[in-house]
Amino acid sequence: MTEYRGLLFDLDGTLVDSVADICAAVNHMLLLIGLPSLREDAVRRMIGDGLPKLAERALEAAGGDMSTLAEFTMGVSSYYQEHAADHTACFPNVFATLQYLYERGIRLGVVTNKPVSATRIILRSLELSDFIDVVVGGDSLPVRKPDPAPVIEAVRLLGISPEHILMVGDSAHDVDAAFGAGIKSVAVTYGYHRSPPSSFNADHLIDSFEDLLAIVLQIAPIVPFDKAYTKL
Incomplete structure (x- = not known):
């Protein structure tokens, strides 16, 4: 595995x-x-x-x-x-899952088509910045997802071989960019997709964010999370 x-x-x-x-x-x-x-x-x-x-x-x-x-x-x-962060909030169990992964040595990054400045404002506001090692935004390179270049750049910045990295997203753009960059993908069934996530041809499909734990750490999702892993 x-x-x-x-x-x-x-x-x-x-x-x-x-x-x-x-x-x-x-x-x-x-x-x-x-x-x-x-x-x-x-x-x-x-x-x-x-x-x-x-x-x-x-x-x-x-x-x-x-x-x-x-x-x-x-x-x-x-x-x-x-x-950018007036009403924006994490989806359920995002904070707890990222914290859990981060504390187990998994390196984390964000690859978004949103400008880097607004992305960092949101990450700081939601107290996610400490978990995120790399941010590649829509203004980081001349191209955006679904072009694989932003994902390739994030892989380079993480300093980890592509076969040991997963891309997680809610759209076909995320899956296509991951495929072009030579890494596996996870599609979430919630989010802002304009077509059914089952049609993206992702390597994995999850309904809840914490389901990542079963893929990445081969453990059952911890639901509900212990309060130590819940943002107050």
Whole structure:
């Protein structure tokens, strides 16, 4: 059985539920330019390809003037930078599972299409920063997932052979990027996916974040976690 020494995670829809803050940033700008706000479920389906694509989808969905996209994107980014962690929270048992893995010597990283600055704000706010060794964001390289380059860079920074690393995410982009980087993948069935996770062809499929323990450490998930591993 493979010994995993490192894990890479997508952020939005995998570690954290961030749709409320993303939606607020989009609607702030839409209202400023006199356009109708978008429902949270509509914005949720726009997440996953980075801020520029999110802004493009939102402006188009609201019937905006696409010639103003650059200014709109900048406005969404600026507002989001100030409010990235207002309502964002970890999905159930994320904090406890990351702590448990970290304390057992598993190196952890984040590979996201979100800008690095906003990613670090969220990780600090949710007290996850101490567990995360590597962050590769949507502005770290010229390309984003599903291109494998961000995952390849994160593998390099972890300093662990690819065969001993897993990529965990909620979208086909995460699985495709992992495959291109030569590492195995885990798809979560919750999150912001736009197609069924069973169609991603991931190496593993899990319903709950703590199910990672059975894959990585070959132990049964600890549910409920001992209170020592629960963020108060």
